[in-house]
Amino acid sequence: MSGQGKSIWDTLGDIPREVLYGVLLVVFVIPMIYPLGLPVPISANVLKWYKAVEDLPPGAVVMIDFGYSGGGEPELGPMAVAVYHHMLRRGDIKVICMSTSIEGPQLWDKAMAELRPEQRYGAVYGVDYINIGYIAGGETAMAAVGKDLRATTSTDYKGTPLDQYSIMDGIVDAHSFDLLICYTTGGDQSEGWVRQWYTVYGTPYMCSVLAMMVPTMLPYMNAGQIISVTSGAQAGEMEGLVHVPARGIKSADVITLTHMLCVVYVVIGNVAYIAKKFQGGSK
Amino acid sequence: MTSGAVKDLQNWGIILTAFSLGFGAVNLFYFHSKHISRRTPKQWMFSLWLLLVIVTFTAVGVFMGPTSTSYNWIYNASYFALSATVYSSLGFYMTSGLYRALRIKNIESTIFMVVGVIVLLKNAPALAVYFPTLSAWGSFIENVLTTSAQRGIMIGGALGAISLGVRTMTGIETGFLGKLTEEEKGGSEP
Numbered sequence: 521m522s523g524q525g526k527s528i529w530d531t532l533g534d535i536p537r538e539v540l541y542g543v544l545l546v547v548f549v550i551p552m553i554y555p556l557g558l559p560v561p562i563s564a565n566v567l568k569w570y571k572a573v574e575d576l577p578p579g580a581v582v583m584i585d586f587g588y589s590g591g592g593e594p595e596l597g598p599m600a601v602a603v604y605h606h607m608l609r610r611g612d613i614k615v616i617c618m619s620t621s622i623e624g625p626q627l628w629d630k631a632m633a634e635l636r637p638e639q640r641y642g643a644v645y646g647v648d649y650i651n652i653g654y655i656a657g658g659e660t661a662m663a664a665v666g667k668d669l670r671a672t673t674s675t676d677y678k679g680t681p682l683d684q685y686s687i688m689d690g691i692v693d694a695h696s697f698d699l700l701i702c703y704t705t706g707g708d709q710s711e712g713w714v715r716q717w718y719t720v721y722g723t724p725y726m727c728s729v730l731a732m733m734v735p736t737m738l739p740y741m742n743a744g745q746i747i748s749v750t751s752g753a754q755a756g757e758m759e760g761l762v763h764v765p766a767r768g769i770k771s772a773d774v775i776t777l778t779h780m781l782c783v784v785y786v787v788i789g790n791v792a793y794i795a796k797k798f799q800g801g802s803k
Numbered sequence: 804m805t806s807g808a809v810k811d812l813q814n815w816g817i818i819l820t821a822f823s824l825g826f827g828a829v830n831l832f833y834f835h836s837k838h839i840s841r842r843t844p845k846q847w848m849f850s851l852w853l854l855l856v857i858v859t860f861t862a863v864g865v866f867m868g869p870t871s872t873s874y875n876w877i878y879n880a881s882y883f884a885l886s887a888t889v890y891s892s893l894g895f896y897m898t899s900g901l902y903r904a905l906r907i908k909n910i911e912s913t914i915f916m917v918v919g920v921i922v923l924l925k926n927a928p929a930l931a932v933y934f935p936t937l938s939a940w941g942s943f944i945e946n947v948l949t950t951s952a953q954r955g956i957m958i959g960g961a962l963g964a965i966s967l968g969v970r971t972m973t974g975i976e977t978g979f980l981g982k983l984t985e986e987e988k989g990g991s992e993p
Contacts, residue, residue: 558929591890660816
């Protein structure tokens with residue numbers, strides 16, 4: 521019941537934020553506890569990404585930048601794990617990881633704990649995959665690694681010399697890599713790799729960024745400088761393609777329902793606004 | 804020879820960035836120690852807490868290693884959880900903002916609302932299955948409208964950066980040195 525002197529349109533036009541938050545929380549939590557299994561269509565960009573990895577020749581070497589921070593992990597982590605699944609399941613791709621984010625090594629550990637490459641795919645650290653750790657400097661670090669990787673870092677993220685790992689045999693500079701992938705919460709990183717690797721060496725490049733960053737990256741993709749740009753929110757699609765349902769699929773239900781709720785909120789707000797205007801009560 | 808010089812410069816860049824992280828930590832200690840020693844109201848306890856956290860992370864990282872289980876545990880149990888929570892809370896503010904801001908008040912806000920709703924629905928995975936047209940509209944907005952606008956912003960920004968560079972190198976722009984020109988001071992105004 522609306523308050524004294526307040527019409528139903530006044531009430532609907534000014535719903536307290538606590539109510540908006542409360543309904544959102546309920547809509548958010550229910551599919552997390554009871555997944556609804558709503559369909560997850562595969563978008564063109566995710567398909568392009570999948571095909572790019574699928575088309576890599578046997579023995580290809582991929583550089584991955586874990587350039588995201590803890591805040592972005594719930595969005596980008598599932599995508600990073602799903603893509604690792606794809607590459608390690610093939611068994612003939614070498615994956616070298618570095619981080620332009622200082623939290624990268626910890627987040628990589630987190631991803632590996634979820635992935636369990638040894639148990640699941642028999643992949644061996646230092647033979648099939650490795651992490652060379654955080655390299656400070658942002659774009660300078662990207663340029664330096666592209667020019668001479670070992671001059672930039674001589675150890676992996678645990679401090680063990682890179683020469684002790686067979687995966688690093690023949691890895692010299694950006695020319696040693698067949699594909700570059702970046703997961704990041706920062707525009708400097710996602711755009712920096714275009715400038716420092718694609719433009720200089722022509723290394724094929726793909727990036728997965730926060731959903732709100734996608735519009736910034738689209739001009740690069742449409743110009744052919746990036747093979748595919750995805751948002752972390754599309755992790756469910758990648759999990760569907762690699763047949764490893766996990767956090768991404770679960771969050772796809774949440775994304776669908778919360779987006780629909782947002783539209784319902786917009787409709788309620790506008791109906792109330794227009795109704796008040798017709799009643800002559802609007803300011 | 805040029806290649807060697809470039810490599811050296813890049814390595815120096817990395818060293819300087821790494822050094823700046825340490826310098827930042829020293830600066831934090833200096834700044835917050837003053838708050839603690841002066842018992843600044845409503846601040847000093849937060850400063851103390853900040854320094855305690857820095858010391859704890861540094862001590863665990865130095866003595867047990869930044870890849871140790873202990874370091875990962877304190878990172879995951881404290882910073883990671885808090886960071887993800889703060890970022891996720893944006894969703895609530897954005898929902899409330901959508902409800903209040905996307906109102907049909909004039910032509911511009913109507914266009915903004917229509918485009919916003921289409922992109923919202925397009926990005927809801929399940930809806931793209933039941934309403935494929937949404938996907939086509941969303942792609943048009945992203946690939947044509949957004950890309951064009953974004954390119955304009957990028958080109959404008961690049962031209963601005965170039966002109967700023969030229970002005971700085973020719974000594975016209977002195978603001979970065981903390982020195983203002985007569986024009987910047989407003990001295991040339993009548």
